[in-house]
Amino acid sequence: MFSYSVLKEINKVSKNFKRFKNPPNHWSVLRKKVQPVDKALAHFDDFYKQVFQKKWISIREGLLSKQKYVAVVNNYGDSEETRVQLELNGALNLRILFNLEKDYIKEELQTHSRKKLLDQISYLDRKLERESQKVSLKENEDDLLNSSIDARECSLQSSLNSADIDYTRIIDSKNALSTEKLNEFVPATEIKGKEDFIFESTHYKMFDKHLNIYCYEKDNKTQFDGATKSSTGVTNYYLMDGGSILPVLALDLKPGSKMLDMCASPGGKSLLALQTLYPNLIVTNDISHSRVQRIKSVFKEFIYDFDENWLKSGKIHISNRDARFIEDKIFDRILVDVPCTTDRHSLKENDNNIFKPSRIKERLKLPELQAELLFNALNIVKRGGIVVYSTCSLSPIQNDGVVGMALRKLWEETDYNAVVKDLTPALLQTRSVYNIAHPNLVKLGHLVLPSKSQNYGPTYFCKIQKI
Numbered sequence: 001m002f003s004y005s006v007l008k009e010i011n012k013v014s015k016n017f018k019r020f021k022n023p024p025n026h027w028s029v030l031r032k033k034v035q036p037v038d039k040a041l042a043h044f045d046d047f048y049k050q051v052f053q054k055k056w057i058s059i060r061e062g063l064l065s066k067q068k069y070v071a072v073v074n075n076y077g078d079s080e081e082t083r084v085q086l087e088l089n090g091a092l093n094l095r096i097l098f099n100l101e102k103d104y105i106k107e108e109l110q111t112h113s114r115k116k117l118l119d120q121i122s123y124l125d126r127k128l129e130r131e132s133q134k135v136s137l138k139e140n141e142d143d144l145l146n147s148s149i150d151a152r153e154c155s156l157q158s159s160l161n162s163a164d165i166d167y168t169r170i171i172d173s174k175n176a177l178s179t180e181k182l183n184e185f186v187p188a189t190e191i192k193g194k195e196d197f198i199f200e201s202t203h204y205k206m207f208d209k210h211l212n213i214y215c216y217e218k219d220n221k222t223q224f225d226g227a228t229k230s231s232t233g234v235t236n237y238y239l240m241d242g243g244s245i246l247p248v249l250a251l252d253l254k255p256g257s258k259m260l261d262m263c264a265s266p267g268g269k270s271l272l273a274l275q276t277l278y279p280n281l282i283v284t285n286d287i288s289h290s291r292v293q294r295i296k297s298v299f300k301e302f303i304y305d306f307d308e309n310w311l312k313s314g315k316i317h318i319s320n321r322d323a324r325f326i327e328d329k330i331f332d333r334i335l336v337d338v339p340c341t342t343d344r345h346s347l348k349e350n351d352n353n354i355f356k357p358s359r360i361k362e363r364l365k366l367p368e369l370q371a372e373l374l375f376n377a378l379n380i381v382k383r384g385g386i387v388v389y390s391t392c393s394l395s396p397i398q399n400d401g402v403v404g405m406a407l408r409k410l411w412e413e414t415d416y417n418a419v420v421k422d423l424t425p426a427l428l429q430t431r432s433v434y435n436i437a438h439p440n441l442v443k444l445g446h447l448v449l450p451s452k453s454q455n456y457g458p459t460y461f462c463k464i465q466k467i
Helices: 004-016 027-032 036-064 079-088 094-146 156-162 179-183 242-250 268-275 289-302 306-313 343-348 357-364 366-380 397-413 424-430
Strands: 069-073 213-215 237-241 258-261 281-285 316-319 333-337 386-391 418-421 446-448 459-466
Touching: 036 343, 069 079, 069 242, 069 268, 079 213, 094 213, 094 424, 237 242, 237 268, 242 268, 242 333, 242 386, 242 446, 242 459, 258 268, 268 281, 268 289, 268 333, 289 306, 289 316, 306 316, 333 366, 357 366, 366 386, 366 397, 386 397, 397 418, 397 459
Parallel strands: 258 281, 258 333, 281 316, 333 386
Antiparallel strands: 069 213, 069 237, 386 459, 418 459, 446 459
């Protein structure tokens, strides 16, 4: 036991003692603090689990794992040498993969058709066998019944007396040479309707011949090395998320196309469109001045003599406008790659994270902004032109929901009409590369789902044609 005097001294010392707290950036403080990435994951777990159910576990693993990229070979660099080097490193050309998958699909369709035909033949055989058994039983009963009839009644003469004449075999001389009768025996030389026939190769066309994009196969975690500079000083290939190439392919660019990329930063999709060598004009736009500078830096890195020749030629135009108010009606292709929750970034980076408390209002207003951007694109695109809407989010509200809102507004406020294009047949050939969501999860567009085996996306895209 301490004496009273000792306790008194201890009390004096404790009053003078001060507790010092760790600074705000100390690891112990940061670990206890709820970060924007934590809020994003909690929100996704609550929302997306209801949408994707059992699939959410694998999607979640993909989002939290290291992202995979594809390499877009730069046609303005040393393209041939770059392709050879990528193939030596084990990378695969997407065009070749898609063509191989197209052949597999044809074989599957032929096998399925043959199996269906064999099943029909088997069914008919079983049916005929049952009928023959019935006939056999009836004949046995008739034999027993007729055994008591006088043999004279079964003579040929008696049968002729009671027989019915089959008039169908008598040919009417008036109609014997009619065209209708003769056509039954004339072999077919041409299929009726072939003039409107669409070749299967066109139906499954997905990849442009000028594009060379490389990837690694499923479950291969190999990352691409840093791209080298070409003999002209530009970088030989551009790395981008594998899902991001699909919205550009869905635009179906043609020679002479005039394209608008409404929200273009950092410029990868516009650069990919340039690699097709088709557009006569590409307008890359963004509302942010800093993002426009980013687009320019990407073009300078990958396009030889960009400032002096390309901008002066008028083939590329970089604009800094609010895309909701663009009124130019000269475009037959418009890409609307809208600002969204950028799900993968929201789970990886606290900086500039849309789940920050200061950005709550901005996040809640995203669907409204997205619908306004898509509506304006549908309003200004030429008749017969194509608009592709895309996000990097899994949210059905930002995806199908926004498409539905924009189409409804188009029908209510204009005399234009539009149709959503189903790309399912064309996307079948991408199944060895992408994990495409089942149609029961996405009603209007298409969605690339992340997974650990092939970690691309998320990428939502919907192709709409103005009619």
